[in-house]
Amino acid sequence: MRIPCLFLLIVVSATGLQADDSALDSNLKKIRNVSAKGAGHREAIAAWAQVIAVRADQLPQVLAGMDGAEALATNWIRGLVDAIAEREIQAGGKLPVQELEQFIAARQHHPRARRTAYEWLTRVDPSTPKRLLPGMLNDPSLELRRDAVAYLLYSLKPGAGKDVSAKESAEIYRQALTAARDIDQIKLITKELKEQGEAVDLPQHYGFLQRWKLAAWFDNADQKGFDVAYPPERGVDLKATYKGQEGKVSWVDHVAKDEYGIVELNAAIGKKKGAIAYAYAVFVSDRAQEVDLRIGCINAYKVWVNGELLLSREVYHAGMEIDQYIAKTRLRAGENTILVKVCQNEQEESWAQRWQFQLRICDLSGQAILSQDRPAAKTAHLRR
Amino acid sequence: MIKKLTLIAVAGGVMLFAGADWLQFRGTSATSVSEEARPPLRWSESENVAWKAALPGRGPSSPIVIGDRVVVTCSSGIKQDRMHVLCFDVQSGKRLWERQFWATGRTLSHPTSANAAPTPASDGSRIFAFYASNDMVCLDLEGNLLWYRGFAHDYPKAGNDVGMASSPVVVDDTVIVQIENQGDSFAAGVNVDTGETRWRIARPARANWCSPVAVPAEHAVLLQSPDGLSAHEARTGEEIWRYPSECAGIASSVVLDGKIYLPSDGVTVLTLPKNSSGPEVLWNSNRLRPSSSSPVVYRGKVYTLNGAILVCADEKTGDTEWQLRLKGRFWATPVAVDDHLFCVNQDGQASVVKLGEKGKVVGESEFGAGVQGSPALAAGALFVRTDGHLWKIAATPK
Numbered sequence: 001m002r003i004p005c006l007f008l009l010i011v012v013s014a015t016g017l018q019a020d021d022s023a024l025d026s027n028l029k030k031i032r033n034v035s036a037k038g039a040g041h042r043e044a045i046a047a048w049a050q051v052i053a054v055r056a057d058q059l060p061q062v063l064a065g066m067d068g069a070e071a072l073a074t075n076w077i078r079g080l081v082d083a084i085a086e087r088e089i090q091a092g093g094k095l096p097v098q099e100l101e102q103f104i105a106a107r108q109h110h111p112r113a114r115r116t117a118y119e120w121l122t123r124v125d126p127s128t129p130k131r132l133l134p135g136m137l138n139d140p141s142l143e144l145r146r147d148a149v150a151y152l153l154y155s156l157k158p159g160a161g162k163d164v165s166a167k168e169s170a171e172i173y174r175q176a177l178t179a180a181r182d183i184d185q186i187k188l189i190t191k192e193l194k195e196q197g198e199a200v201d202l203p204q205h206y207g208f209l210q211r212w213k214l215a216a217w218f219d220n221a222d223q224k225g226f227d228v229a230y231p232p233e234r235g236v237d238l239k240a241t242y243k244g245q246e247g248k249v250s251w252v253d254h255v256a257k258d259e260y261g262i263v264e265l266n267a268a269i270g271k272k273k274g275a276i277a278y279a280y281a282v283f284v285s286d287r288a289q290e291v292d293l294r295i296g297c298i299n300a301y302k303v304w305v306n307g308e309l310l311l312s313r314e315v316y317h318a319g320m321e322i323d324q325y326i327a328k329t330r331l332r333a334g335e336n337t338i339l340v341k342v343c344q345n346e347q348e349e350s351w352a353q354r355w356q357f358q359l360r361i362c363d364l365s366g367q368a369i370l371s372q373d374r375p376a377a378k379t380a381h382l383r384r
Numbered sequence: 385m386i387k388k389l390t391l392i393a394v395a396g397g398v399m400l401f402a403g404a405d406w407l408q409f410r411g412t413s414a415t416s417v418s419e420e421a422r423p424p425l426r427w428s429e430s431e432n433v434a435w436k437a438a439l440p441g442r443g444p445s446s447p448i449v450i451g452d453r454v455v456v457t458c459s460s461g462i463k464q465d466r467m468h469v470l471c472f473d474v475q476s477g478k479r480l481w482e483r484q485f486w487a488t489g490r491t492l493s494h495p496t497s498a499n500a501a502p503t504p505a506s507d508g509s510r511i512f513a514f515y516a517s518n519d520m521v522c523l524d525l526e527g528n529l530l531w532y533r534g535f536a537h538d539y540p541k542a543g544n545d546v547g548m549a550s551s552p553v554v555v556d557d558t559v560i561v562q563i564e565n566q567g568d569s570f571a572a573g574v575n576v577d578t579g580e581t582r583w584r585i586a587r588p589a590r591a592n593w594c595s596p597v598a599v600p601a602e603h604a605v606l607l608q609s610p611d612g613l614s615a616h617e618a619r620t621g622e623e624i625w626r627y628p629s630e631c632a633g634i635a636s637s638v639v640l641d642g643k644i645y646l647p648s649d650g651v652t653v654l655t656l657p658k659n660s661s662g663p664e665v666l667w668n669s670n671r672l673r674p675s676s677s678s679p680v681v682y683r684g685k686v687y688t689l690n691g692a693i694l695v696c697a698d699e700k701t702g703d704t705e706w707q708l709r710l711k712g713r714f715w716a717t718p719v720a721v722d723d724h725l726f727c728v729n730q731d732g733q734a735s736v737v738k739l740g741e742k743g744k745v746v747g748e749s750e751f752g753a754g755v756q757g758s759p760a761l762a763a764g765a766l767f768v769r770t771d772g773h774l775w776k777i778a779a780t781p782k
Contacts, residue, residue: 036538038580041531045578048529072534075485075521079529082483086527112486119484146462182462315566318591319492319545 016055027051028065032073056088057096060103066113074112085120111141137179149180181366207360207368208261209281212254216269216277217245220343225276232278265355279340284372285331296324297357300343305329316345317352406449406760409503409551416680421764422722425736425747427777434778435477442771443500444756450506457513459499464491469513481527489517489536493547501549512559516548531579541567553598555618560605564592583621593634625662635674640681647674669702682720689714708743710735715756728755
């Protein structure tokens with residue numbers, strides 16, 4: 001293992017070696033082929049030791065090696081890019097700044113590759129953010145988009161040199177809110193808008209489902225109910241009455257009024273330990289489409305979409321966050337059913353009393369997709 | 385680097401003694417002890433800070449020292465999903481290189497923790513940087529990637545949204561990780577050359593933050609879980625023996641001179657078995673109650689931190705000899721050198737305790753920021769990382 005690396009240290013000049021394009025592509029393909037459980041490692045290790053020798057002016061080609069790569073392989077290639085670029089800079093050489101900027105502009109490249117190029121370009125040319133970020137509010141790279149939102153917000157700060165009216169300020173905050181995907185930025189923008197007297201419908205902005213039918217309680221003593229298929233799992237009949245943990249169970253309406261769409265089961269159906277609740281909703285899609293279903297849940301849970309199990313996690317009281325669990329699913333045109341099973345255990349600690357979840361439908365970038373029957377004003381910013 | 389290492393064959397095995405190195409969580413021997421020169425007893429911005437380097441992210445992980453290099457991990461970003469490995473020159477504090485990667489596993493954690501919670505490990509020529517997202521980066525000392533694994537990519541339900549923290553160890557060319565949680569719970573041994581899995585064994589499906597403990601002389605690793613301690617062959621994962629007991633889920637064991645100091649019912653001291661017959665209990669003391677910090681065994685005494693109470697007991701009997709109240713609460717395990725114990729609390733306040741018939745605080749200093757990672761001791765210096773900086777504390781000319 002060590003010999004090839006030591007050899008490279010000796011033969012590679014500060015600016016590296018010009019690698020034949022086809023050989024470089026071939027090696028990058030071997031790296032891109034790494035997959036789970038160490039598969040493809042031996043070939044990738046050998047290929048990596050070859051690619052590391054390339055000249056810095058071939059960085060765009062190396063970055064393009066991320067195109068189509070899975071998450072593991074992007075890290076192998078990120079390691080290459082960082083090593084090549086750093087070697088060049090430490091040796092007093094130059095990075096191909098024009099080519100890197102062109103690479104960043106080409107949005108078909110992998111978001112991580114473009115982000116990596118942006119970071120190195122910024123390092124050698126500190127004017128890069130000022131030049132590029134204003135055009136990145138809707139960038140497919142969520143990291144670039146985040147920086148673009150931050151840059152826009154910075155422009156509104158006193159002393160930033162931008163003198164805007166209250167109306168213009170509100171419009172800029174609206175623009176930032178539409179682009180923002182991270183909760184810290186959304187909270188900051190919402191606060192500013194509210195202080196300016198602007199209304200912000202956060203559940204709609206996120207696309208949290210708020211109208212649910214709830215059925216509880218079913219038995220989860222000793223956490224044995226997680227894999228028990230209670231009647232709702234065999235088909236939801238909203239008029240049915242079931243035999244529950246303590247008597248008859250029927251479906252009741254619930255509207256989650258929390259800003260972040262949290263369904264508080266303790267409040268909605270009563271506090272109960274060692275119990276299971278089901279939540280059911282109908283989502284109306286205007287067309288067949290692939291979407292993200294994103295759920296945050298502090299309890300063990302399962303989610304079915306149109307009767308098919310989509311997510312399942314038997315973890316109790318280990319944290320909850322917006323978009324904690326994400327799964328892609330395909331909606332059909334018209335009505336789609338969503339069933340959530342939320343299991344509470346019998347832990348007695350004060351931090352183990354929460355029984356709640358939040359669920360939203362959005363696109364790959366996190367932008368809300370709203371049910372067609374949602375009783376809310378359609379905005380210019382959100383898709384239904 | 386290799387010149388600094390002395391390889392001594394022991395009973396058919398190879399034991400690695402490192403001169404100035406501090407190669408993993410709690411040091412090369414995982415005892416939190418250095419036999420080198422003592423760092424200064426107190427420091428400030430103007431005194432005894434050899435250097436202070438800015439870090440690009442957060443992390444409860446500890447720095448490690450490999451020859452003339454100190455390596456530290458960080459994580460950054462709103463989701464803590466950007467992972468950094470940084471290497472600094474021990475003497476000057478100059479940043480030699482930095483590498484960045486994206487987490488492939490879950491990065492959610494308690495706000496006080498971060499993705500860079502586990503301490504990296506090294507075999508002297510490679511760095512194994514591990515993260516709470518169960519990503520492992522293997523680099524050489526120049527920062528060249530040797531391989532990359534995403535254990536949560538392989539097993540998507542592996543993770544703990546409070547934040548994982550178990551640190552890896554290296555034994556017999558195998559890097560061993562303990563990924564215990566309510567989902568896909570397992571321990572695994574990975575080939576250091578290729579990153580391929582040598583073995584993987586199921587572990588209890590419960591949250592656990594303990595780190596494995598290498599026993600190089602026995603070619604073994606100890607795995608501590610809330611339901612017991614077990615020994616496994618480093619190369620195969622095969623269980624050698626098991627000691628069922630209700631064990632701590634954060635404080636890790638210490639192995640020294642044929643004994644195991646196990647955080648269980650306070651501290652339980654076991655013999656280190658030479659075969660599958662299992663350990664014997666030598667003594668137990670529930671007056672020694674390590675909370676988040678691991679025990680320290682040093683020059684015939686056992687030290688534990690229960691909250692702010694430092695307790696000293698006789699290593700042979702477990703009899704308590706003295707207690708000393710320190711300031712604050714502790715995540716970091718203290719480190720011992722030259723009859724002094726360096727304790728850094730979660731608020732970044734350091735207390736240096738002179739050890740003897742009684743413990744006495746002989747130096748107090750502040751880092752001005754929270755500290756969760758245990759310090760590293762190497763070359764007469766103390767290396768401490770906060771969320772913002774890596775500090776080298778060493779005597780500086782006046």
